[in-house]
Amino acid sequence: MEKLKLDGNAAAGVLQEIFAVEVTTAAGTCDNCGAIEQVGALVVYKYAPGVVIRCPHCDSVLMRIVSDGSRYWVDLRGVRTLELRGSEATST
Numbered sequence: 001m002e003k004l005k006l007d008g009n010a011a012a013g014v015l016q017e018i019f020a021v022e023v024t025t026a027a028g029t030c031d032n033c034g035a036i037e038q039v040g041a042l043v044v045y046k047y048a049p050g051v052v053i054r055c056p057h058c059d060s061v062l063m064r065i066v067s068d069g070s071r072y073w074v075d076l077r078g079v080r081t082l083e084l085r086g087s088e089a090t091s092t
């Protein structure tokens with residue numbers, strides 16, 4: 001189990017395929033405990049063909065992502081909000 005445990009940067013590739021903006025610096029709020037963390041600071045378990053992302057504070061599942069190579073199934077029910085910065089928002 002520990003060999004599968006990585007930090008949130010391990011999910012950057014699959015998340016960037018889904019979201020067209022930088023996601024590792026996006027701030028996610030855990031729906032269970034209310035903690036706010038950047039995606040890069042979350043706990044990632046990579047299970048082929050899926051990825052499970054957990055809260056580093058309460059261990060709740062925040063996101064589940066599964067792909068068959070051409071489609072993605074994204075379960076974000078553990079994330080209360082995900083704050084993403086558009087390219088215009090970073091210049092000020």
Ligand SMILES: [Zn+2]
Binds near residue numbers: 033
């Ligand atoms: Zn939490």
